[in-house]
Amino acid sequence: MSRTLDVAVIGGGVSGVAAALAASGSSEARGVGLFEASSSLGGMGVRAQVNTICGLYLGDEQPRLANGGLCISFEKALRAGQKSDGLAKMGRVWVLKHEPAALGALLRSGLARRSREIDLYLNHQVKAVERCADGFRIQYSNDAGQLHTLDARALVDCTADAHLAPFLGVGRERHQADRLQRPAIICGIRGMKSGALTDRFLLTLAVDIAKSVRAGLLSPGLLGATFRQSPQPGLAFVSLDLDPLESWEPSDPVSVHKTLKEGESLIKELFGFLRDRYDAFAYLEEPLLPEVLGVRESFQWRGQYRLSGGDLMSNTSFSDEIAKASWPIELREKATGPSFEYFQDPCSGASIPVRSLRSAYFPSVFMAGRCLSATHRALGSVRVMGTGLATGQAAGAAAALVARDGPTAWESADGLAEQVRYDLKSLESMPPFPSS
Amino acid sequence: MDEELIRKVRDIVHESVLPLPDSFHSDDDLFHEGLESMALMQLILALERELHVTISPEDLGRENFSTLSGIARLVSRKSP
Numbered sequence: 001m002s003r004t005l006d007v008a009v010i011g012g013g014v015s016g017v018a019a020a021l022a023a024s025g026s027s028e029a030r031g032v033g034l035f036e037a038s039s040s041l042g043g044m045g046v047r048a049q050v051n052t053i054c055g056l057y058l059g060d061e062q063p064r065l066a067n068g069g070l071c072i073s074f075e076k077a078l079r080a081g082q083k084s085d086g087l088a089k090m091g092r093v094w095v096l097k098h099e100p101a102a103l104g105a106l107l108r109s110g111l112a113r114r115s116r117e118i119d120l121y122l123n124h125q126v127k128a129v130e131r132c133a134d135g136f137r138i139q140y141s142n143d144a145g146q147l148h149t150l151d152a153r154a155l156v157d158c159t160a161d162a163h164l165a166p167f168l169g170v171g172r173e174r175h176q177a178d179r180l181q182r183p184a185i186i187c188g189i190r191g192m193k194s195g196a197l198t199d200r201f202l203l204t205l206a207v208d209i210a211k212s213v214r215a216g217l218l219s220p221g222l223l224g225a226t227f228r229q230s231p232q233p234g235l236a237f238v239s240l241d242l243d244p245l246e247s248w249e250p251s252d253p254v255s256v257h258k259t260l261k262e263g264e265s266l267i268k269e270l271f272g273f274l275r276d277r278y279d280a281f282a283y284l285e286e287p288l289l290p291e292v293l294g295v296r297e298s299f300q301w302r303g304q305y306r307l308s309g310g311d312l313m314s315n316t317s318f319s320d321e322i323a324k325a326s327w328p329i330e331l332r333e334k335a336t337g338p339s340f341e342y343f344q345d346p347c348s349g350a351s352i353p354v355r356s357l358r359s360a361y362f363p364s365v366f367m368a369g370r371c372l373s374a375t376h377r378a379l380g381s382v383r384v385m386g387t388g389l390a391t392g393q394a395a396g397a398a399a400a401l402v403a404r405d406g407p408t409a410w411e412s413a414d415g416l417a418e419q420v421r422y423d424l425k426s427l428e429s430m431p432p433f434p435s436s
Numbered sequence: 437m438d439e440e441l442i443r444k445v446r447d448i449v450h451e452s453v454l455p456l457p458d459s460f461h462s463d464d465d466l467f468h469e470g471l472e473s474m475a476l477m478q479l480i481l482a483l484e485r486e487l488h489v490t491i492s493p494e495d496l497g498r499e500n501f502s503t504l505s506g507i508a509r510l511v512s513r514k515s516p
Contacts, residue, residue: 091470202473203496210477226473336453337475 004134004151005031005119006403007396010126011158012036013043014385015369015392017107018070019156022396023403024117025427032118032400033150034111035140037125038291041111043160043369045385046104048294049186051230051237052086053078055327055386057094059346063087066326066349067390069397069424073431074389078106080435082231092342093328096386099232110432129155129167135364135403136168153403154364156395158388161251162299162371170361172299177376179333180248181296182241183256185263188288189227189236189271196280197229197236208277209270218273221266224337238287239294240266241332250297260293296332296383301365303373304413305355312350312381315343320417322357322398322424323390324349329380341380352382354417357395363407368395397423441508444487449504452482462504476501483507489514 007023009016012034020034044050056075057063065071078098079085086097111120123143130137135153142148157164162172209225212218226239244259267287274281309329310316326349329341343350356373359365367373368391370383382391397420402410410416442462449466450456453475460469471479480491489511500510 091472092468200497203476203498203501204493206473206476207480207491207493207496210480213477214481223477224473336478337472338470339455340470 003031004153005033006152007154007156007399008033008035008136008138008150008152009156009158009396010035010164011043011160011369012038012041012122013158013160013369013388014045014107015388015395016043016156016158017041017111018389018392019158019368019396019399020118021070021110021114021432022393022424022427023156023400024114025397025423025430025432033121033152034118035121035124035126035138037123039123040104040291041107041122042100042104044292044294045098046100047291048184049100049188049237049288049290050294050385051100051186051228052088052090052095052097053385054093054095055325055381055384056096056389057386058324058326058349059093059342063094066324066386069390069393069427070432071386071389071393072428073433073435074106074110076435077433078103081106083233084231086231091340092346093326097228097231099230099235102232106433109434113432126163129164131168154366154399156399157301157365157367157371158369158392158395160295160298160370162301162367164365165299165301168362168365170302170359172371173302174297174299175376180250181332181380183244183250183259183296184239184241184294185260185267186237186239186290186294187267188230189238189284190234190288191283191285192236193280194234197227201280202227212273219266219269221262222270224335225270238267238270240270242266243335250295251299256293256295263293264289298370298379298383300371300373300379301367302360303356303367304358304360305353305373307352307356307372307374307378307382309341309375309377309380312378313341313343315345315348315350318351318353320353320355320413321351322354322394322417322420323352323387325352325382325387326350327381327384327387329377331377331380350381352387352391353413354394354398354420355413357391357398358413363411364399364402366395366399368392393424393427394420438508438512441512442504445483445504445508445511448482448486449479449507453479462508465502466504467498467502483511487511487515
């Protein structure tokens, strides 16, 4: 006899953690499970060392949080826990820089405070999902490879690649794009002289690298290396968008592994160049390599509504809004750098409807983060971590309601969204993230 | 200020690194518009290639690179 959870969340990135916390925070939650295949929480923000959280703020002169609920205590705790404030303006928009290990620790502490309501399954891989009388039966393996099953009334897919869709016999989608977005390798830099990364020095580095590439002294793949100081003293990051091979397929582990290895060898070359050339880098330690490649593409569920780039650009308002997107449509397809399209009214953010977080096939399946229902262009905006946190909490709260009352009670998107907004608001008075 | 040169710089920026809206003024901030170091590397190479100047690290600094007119001023100082 399997145990029955109210909500099973699959994928422990920021959106999955937010989904589990929000699902457990709603009244009468009878149990939430969070499954993560690796040993760490935080997804790309930890394992790929993506060290800036985009999409947390609205693009005002003064930054203002785009979303409420858990986002409030999350942002406050992350900022308070860092040695220096990570708030920074990149182009027209605000970001929060973070140290990946600190993000992982914060997410873990948030879950620990809800350990009575949330079972955390790290190193556990979901192997199959099928429908059963109570909802869904999940088969998963633990770190020793043993198989177990659990039932859940509602599911939240936060796997970035809509992993659960094929298990349930429905297709996942990746929307047509002329070109796929380039993946990135992000590495930590330690052992440089403190205070070395001034704006001016960064410009000098950019010119030196460009000229050395042109002179044939550095691989062309290093054009575009971007350096960023971390809020953690003595730590910086270099991020490099990669040009993968023709056969690049972001969902194929072999293709991803090959691309990561190519990235690593470029980074090692760059470190050699930096050590030889600059006093500030003379004693550089070996690069802090990421566990995984920074992948910007993903597969999506077919939702009840597919969010489009046009919806975001024109700040279309949905009556079933449950989150706000605030990051511009950022596409990194070309070697000449990213392109940004800003919303018509960047100050008010753009509406995300609950229908784009709900499966078109199963009313008790929700999705958040990168696998929500959106076009390729819209994903250029909503794929970022700040928005992932917001869609995660909304999907978790919605799944908890459906688990409690059954899907037919929440058939209406407007009704569901209204209750989700209410539940997220009430989460603000019992924040899972520590306030000091 | 040489309007012709500013127009050329604008075209180079627009075509090689950062699509600029029509409303973008020659004194508006390029970094604010989203110019980042990846694009900056490409921009420097494109300026050298198209306008036959050599830009050295000493020429850098936000004052020279943050606006189209700043880049044009730098280029005209560097032109033979």
